[in-house]
Amino acid sequence: MIYSPHGRDLLTLLERRFEDLHPDVDVRWLDMGSQEVYDRLRSERANPQADIWFGGPATIFARGAEDSLLEPFRPTWATAIAPHGRGPGDRYAAAYETPVVIVYAEQAIRPDEAPQDWDDLLDARWKGKILIRDPLASGTMRAVWGMIIERGSKQTGDTAAGFRWLARLDAQTKEYVLNGPLLDQKIVRQEGLVTIWDLPDILLSRRDGLRLGYVFPRSGTPVIEDAIGVVRGARHRDQARAFVEFVGSVDAQLLAAREAYRLPVRLDLPADSLPPWARDVRRAMQVADVDWDLLARRGPQWMRHWDEAVRGKSR
Amino acid sequence: MSARSGWFARAALTLLLAWLVLYPILVVVADAGRGDALATFVSRPGEWGALWASVWISLASVVLAAVIGVPLAFLFEWLEFPGRKTLGSLIALPAVLPPFVGVVAFLFLYGESGFVARAVQAALGLTRAPWRLQGAGAILLVHAYSMYVYFYLFARAGLAKLDASMLEAAQALGAGRWHTLRRVALPLLRPSLAGAALLVFMTALGSFSAPYVFGGGFRVMTTQIVATKLNGELPLAMVETVALALVATLGLVVLRRTEGDDILAALGKGIGPLRRPIRRVSVRALATATGWALAVLLLLPHVTLVLVSLVPYGTWTTEALPPVLSFVNYQRLFGEPERLRPLVNSAWMAAASTAAAIAVALAAGALVGRRGGRWRGPIETLVALPWALPGTVFAVALATTFGAAQPWALRWVLVGTVVLLPLAYLVRNLPVTGRAVLAGYRQLDPAVEEAAASLGAGRWATFRRVTLPLLKPALAAGGSIAFVAALGDFVTSVVLYTYDNRPISIEIMGSLRISELGVAAAFGVMLMLASALVLGLGARR
DSSP, X not given: OEEXXXXXXXXXXXXXXXXXXXXTOOOOEEEOXXXXXXXXXXXXXXXXXXXXXXXXXXXXXXXXXXXXXXXXXXXXXXXXXXGGGBOGGGSOEEEEEEEEEEEEETTTSOTTTSOOXXXXXXXXXXXXXXXXXXXXXXXXXHHHHHHHHHHHHHHHSSTHHHHHHHHHHHHHEEEEESSHHHHHHHHHTTSOSEEEEEHXXXXXXXXXXXXXXXXXXXXXXXXXXXXXXXXXXXXXXXXXXXXXXXXXXXXXXXXXXXXXXXEEOOSOSOGGGSOHHHHHHHHHOOBOOOXXXXXXXXXXXXXXXXXXXXXXXXX | OOHHHHHXXXXXXXXXXXXXXXXXXXXXXXXXXXXXXXXXXXXXHHHHHHHHHHHHHHHHHHHHHHHHHHHHXXXXXXXXXXXXXXXXXXXXXXXXXXXXXXXXXXXXXXXXTSHHHHHHHHXXXXXXXXXXXXXXXXXXXXXXXXXXXXXXXXXXXXXXXXXXXXXXXXXXXTOOHHHHIIIIXXXXXXXXXXXXXXXXXXXXXXXXXXXXXXXXXXXXXXXXHHHHHHTTOHHHHHHHHHHHHHHHXXXXXXXXXXXXXXXXXXXXXXXXXXXXXXXXXXHHHHHHHHHHHHHHXXXXXXXXXXXXXXXXXXXXXXXXXXXXXXXXXXXXXHHOHHHHHHXXXXXXXXXXXXXXXXXXXXXXXXXXXXXXXXXXXHHHHHHHGGGGSOHHHHHHHHHHHTTSOBXXXXXXXXXXXXXXXXXXXXXXXXXXXXXXXXHHHHHSOHHHHHHHHHTTOOHHHHIIIIIXXXXXXXXXXXXXXXXXXXXXXXXXXXXXXXXXXXXXXXXHHHHHHTTOHHHHHHHHHHHHXXXXXXXXXXXXX
């Protein structure tokens, strides 16, 4: 049993391939938001239903590890990923890299007109045209908020700078949308023209015909490490370990990249085996320097402060 | 029944109800009292804001729903015009609009890029959408639309039981039509109206979908609890839960005060007033046309939902109407057996929980329905209490209580098992079935049962052959409402579901999460049809 925010596409894909390899195992999954997985695992602690926690920013996994929701397991592929991708005590490991991008309605904006960097979002042109996914409920948005606040505090030594920036963004924002797909709909229906979201979802939506364009912010974008871990007290521990082992295998990493637009975390994959989009991403993307540990520690506090003192106050 | 075994049965029922209804709440209250979460709650203005927003939105919903529902009830119960019967049942249909996707249908209809907004924009030649559907106004619109039905149905039922002779008496004493309405008819309707007000207040207080979809920055307590939980602050979420429960209990107490059952005796005797046909041809035509226009207006969200379920993914963007329609979403739904599972799950859980809720209600009715004695108060209060507890509150309470293994404290680990969710449905449905059955028992003439007994029928035979058939209308009405509520429940399910019992509403949510709006709408249409069918069956006498 897998709890995952990865969506039907990727999960079905991996389920089928894994079941082909292990005919005796029946893979089941429940798809839910990344914060919801954490919340659910906590409330099921007395009687864990999940065996694997698959997907969601490593920051949430870090909190899960602190709450003893995860069991140590070091897959053989752990040596093939960057060291910061391995969680403390091997309680989780990064499986994919998920970059955040600026998204725009392709039918309304030419690519060269679209905002090219975070600060461009504060341009008067976009006032009232920006829609934002509710940051409390979204790991992706939390990562962006965290990056902005950390950036401000690196420059000025104080988190206030980041919050001031977010207040200016708040003044530009037309609406905070609580549900990701509703946000996509609102953008293609041009209720708003610009938003921020993660690349794999946008690529999937484009494949399915939604007219969404995207830009890698010039000054760098947070790249979220999407992690995987075995749930503590898992009933099917051996199968769970086999699945984790499988997700990091060269085969499954390439499969996810080709079919579900997931950027592999393994560093040892030959470049020419990656699909063209992934090579483009690696070329075009600037990675922002984010202190994920700090974000994991201070994130909830920052989000609470933003929710109370910034959200909706500047309009 | 000997006095002794009767005492035991009543005590056992009271204890069972207390364990199911009261105990989980007490556990949460105890948890909330620990630590500094309470201090955090008190010191944050945002929390008070959300609590206040919940209260005033709920009160405003009651007023709006009454303003729409009560005149409609008079119109359909007192006047005769062509199409009255059909229209009369069509008008109750907002009740079957499924949660969540129903709200999304509203978005597609009245939202700023919806049909209506686009049509107005085109008609007036505006460069931008004429309005935005957001914040408190949007929430109230959805609430008024979906909750006036309670006032409409309750008031109609009350009017049908009204004794015409009382109205005639008033008129004979010289009271004008308006005076009669104000001084006789409305006071006689008071219990029905108070009941509806209570139901609307509680539903609005616990409403989650509308604030979730339309709220934006406008936060009510239900969405606040979810936000807090998602932020990982569990103790604070508990305090918020308790705060909401307190407000709800307060509402229950106040509204029950106004209910007053002293004049109930006047109801249910004599014959209802005859409907007055509208004689002027022009007025009659106008009334009929208005009636149908209203019905169309009320059915627009349903039609929108059906339409959205026929739109293949990503084909509908800035056009006024969807350019492509097909059954592809339904094919996906029926093509994969895994996707049908939620339909089956919801059906069995709704059936099981409704049956159990009826059984408990019957037990309560049989034990304290007529001669209550001192157990009557506690049992009736416990049966009604879940009304005062919004779904989120109850779900969190159950998850907490049954997330620990302490058999000596009557707590077992039920989290993660398939029984917890139906159990929650059962408790949530107790007020509906309980009220229906207890009211049914009160209207029962004891002479009938005594007659059966004197003719030699045993206790069981009397119950099966006399009491049960007499209670059938009440059981059908209460049971069908309970079934539909469980079938479409979202707020409780989202906290308590597991893989093996994931219900329709969760599948709808999941489909929405991965952008399968059409599939979500198709699920919604199925839910809508099933609900309408069951309610239709329940309303048949």
